[in-house]
Amino acid sequence: MARVLINIPAAARRGEIIPIRTLIQHTMETGYRPGADGEVLPRDIIRRFTCTYDGEEVFSAEFSPAIAANPFLSFTLVTTNSGPVVLRWEGDNGFAQTETREITVA
Amino acid sequence: MKRALPILLLAPLCLSASAQERRSGFENMARDTQAMQTDDTANPGMLWVLEGQSLWHQPAGPAAQSCASCHQNTEVSMRGVAARYPAWDEASAAPIDLAGRIAQCRETRQGAPPLARESQGLLSLSAYVGNQSRGLPIAPPADPRMDAAREQGRALYTARRGQLDLSCAQCHDDNAGRRLAGSTIPQAHPTGYPLYRLEWQTLGSLQRRLRGCMTGVRAEPFAYGASEYVAIEAFLASRAQGMALETPAVRP
Numbered sequence: 001m002a003r004v005l006i007n008i009p010a011a012a013r014r015g016e017i018i019p020i021r022t023l024i025q026h027t028m029e030t031g032y033r034p035g036a037d038g039e040v041l042p043r044d045i046i047r048r049f050t051c052t053y054d055g056e057e058v059f060s061a062e063f064s065p066a067i068a069a070n071p072f073l074s075f076t077l078v079t080t081n082s083g084p085v086v087l088r089w090e091g092d093n094g095f096a097q098t099e100t101r102e103i104t105v106a
Numbered sequence: 107m108k109r110a111l112p113i114l115l116l117a118p119l120c121l122s123a124s125a126q127e128r129r130s131g132f133e134n135m136a137r138d139t140q141a142m143q144t145d146d147t148a149n150p151g152m153l154w155v156l157e158g159q160s161l162w163h164q165p166a167g168p169a170a171q172s173c174a175s176c177h178q179n180t181e182v183s184m185r186g187v188a189a190r191y192p193a194w195d196e197a198s199a200a201p202i203d204l205a206g207r208i209a210q211c212r213e214t215r216q217g218a219p220p221l222a223r224e225s226q227g228l229l230s231l232s233a234y235v236g237n238q239s240r241g242l243p244i245a246p247p248a249d250p251r252m253d254a255a256r257e258q259g260r261a262l263y264t265a266r267r268g269q270l271d272l273s274c275a276q277c278h279d280d281n282a283g284r285r286l287a288g289s290t291i292p293q294a295h296p297t298g299y300p301l302y303r304l305e306w307q308t309l310g311s312l313q314r315r316l317r318g319c320m321t322g323v324r325a326e327p328f329a330y331g332a333s334e335y336v337a338i339e340a341f342l343a344s345r346a347q348g349m350a351l352e353t354p355a356v357r358p
């Protein structure tokens with residue numbers, strides 16, 4: 001499991017715009033760099049990120065080899081109901097990680 | 107008053123880094139990069155701190171002891187420790203840096219497989235221990251046995267080396283604050299190690315940074331963990347005495 005840092009407010013008012021910020025530990029190896037032995041290192045990147053809120057997809061992103069290691073994402077969502085925010089990263093070599101945070105909407 | 111005037115006029119001409127106000131490399135950074143460091147949820151170095159925290163509590167070796175088994179209550183027991191290193195090591199009768207101490211403790215006390223320099227495990231543990239001292243002033247020990255290493259460090263810092271025939275001091279004392287290509291030359295105060303360098307795309311130690319400078323002037327770098335590196339670290343710590351630790355810092 002990769003280490004992640006997630007910043008989501010635990011509670012919010014209905015209709016509020018809340019920021020979500022995520023940082024995940026990943027080498028994002030481009031597939032173009034030679035290693036110490038001169039051989040090109042195989043690509044190993046995160047391909048896709050999705051965020052669902054209360055069962056509905058609210059944000060997604062396609063990643064490319066040009067994205068830096070340990071990618072940081074920042075986006076916003078508008079709160080409707082209390083529910084889980086599910087963050088999912090998927091990538092090469094079967095990389096998959098899911099993190100869930102609950103938001104309480106008053 | 108009149109007599110003081112010529113001296114005041116001359117002063118700006120003979121400023122060196124030692125006479126300048128000491129500045130952490132943090133102050134040379136763009137505001138975005140500073141924000142990245144100060145926000146713990148945006149600072150990638152915190153990923154290694156988290157990793158270090160889990161390693162700290164993970165039993166290792168035949169006796170299944172973790173770091174936390176001895177050093178309980180880490181926030182208290184490890185507070186200020188990183189600010190004191192490099193320090194004198196009784197066992198080897200030589201100066202030792204924080205990463206060296208962690209590796210030594212792991213090998214001799216826990217009996218666990220040794221952690222290599224720049225390995226993720228050692229960097230993570232160093233970052234976790236370093237993070238406990240964040241905000242504290244760098245406080246090199248007054249131990250007179252460290253003096254020889256500090257002197258050796260000063261000599262290494264001021265000696266010209268490599269095909270470019272440059273010493274550390276020529277950039278970081280004589281020309282600190284000026285620009286080398288697009289970057290401001292920092293004063294070389296080791297306030298945030300191990301730190302996340304955007305160029306490296308990962309966390310790295312002070313020794314890795316020193317190694318980078320040495321290959322930059324086309325000198326042969328020392329091996330990781332060499333006594334020369336520890337001596338330079340000890341000298342830099344005495345030079346940065348009193349400056350606040352920022353571990354894990356972010357640098358461009």
